[in-house]
Amino acid sequence: MEKVKVWNKESLITELTQGKEFVNQFDPLASPEENDFLLEKILSSLDKSLSILNCIVYNGTNDPFPLRDQGQNKKRKKMQQWSKQVRVYGTELESFNHEDGYSWRKYGQKNILGAIHPRAYYRCTHRNTQGCLATKQVQKSEQDPLVFDVTYKGMHSCKTSQSSIFISYENQKPNQCQIKKQRVENLNTIKEETVPFTPLQCESHNAQFFVNSIEPFASESMYLSLLPNQEEEFEMDKILKSSESDRIVFSSTPTSIIDSPFSRDWDLSVNDQLDVHDPNLMIDISEYFT
DNA sequence: CCTATTTGACCGGA
């Protein structure tokens, strides 16, 4: 399972604050060298902030990447579309394969006029089997070779997501926590069973997760993946391992997104609860279920 | 053999 680095809001605030500091220090009367230096710092802060935003967990809104022309009662575009930039690290650079919770199949690549890098076209692997029409386009950024522009088109209608824990906000009563285990029996049917999973259990197992990714098409839910080195006694991991095609819905409380513990905590006042091995972020999920 | 990727051909909107 691929790990995706996650940053928290504090890092974002730190970066932005730092950027603001640099802006404040900017003095038109200062030497060009000094201001160049400051400008570089400002740009760097903004760049880092953007990177953090690209990785940060989305919570409260249904559409973290709103369309520009999403106005009033105007006709919707034929297909929803949103873009984001993804920064890659180390070895990912060579073979860009950003794990976003869905499986994609490449179906084309084009050189784009005026662009240095070609654009790659992907569609959902389950297009043929489940008629899922989601697609995405990936193009290396010209400004930063570590950044990829990713444009998503269409919503996923497919039901499979391998080896992911799926936290769902929907239809929950307060202070309940359960795992819905979904097994894809065949291409058309999904068998679902509910496994109780209390906050106590979360705590006793010291459940820690890497946030894998949060995608706009999963805006009311999020994918988490288990830490690979905590597998032995951890019940959920056993469940995960029981089938390649298992999908686990890890359900929690809220009656509304706004009141969601995620929207509260996902403002990532994640401080002490977090075991931070920079730059990866681990989240003790027990705090979200109290 | 099956599935995924590559890549030139093709299509259609501007």
Added chain:
DNA sequence: TCCGGTCAAATAGG
């Protein structure tokens, strides 16, 4: 007609 997006045959690889 140009160009971005998709198709599909060829190819790769397990």
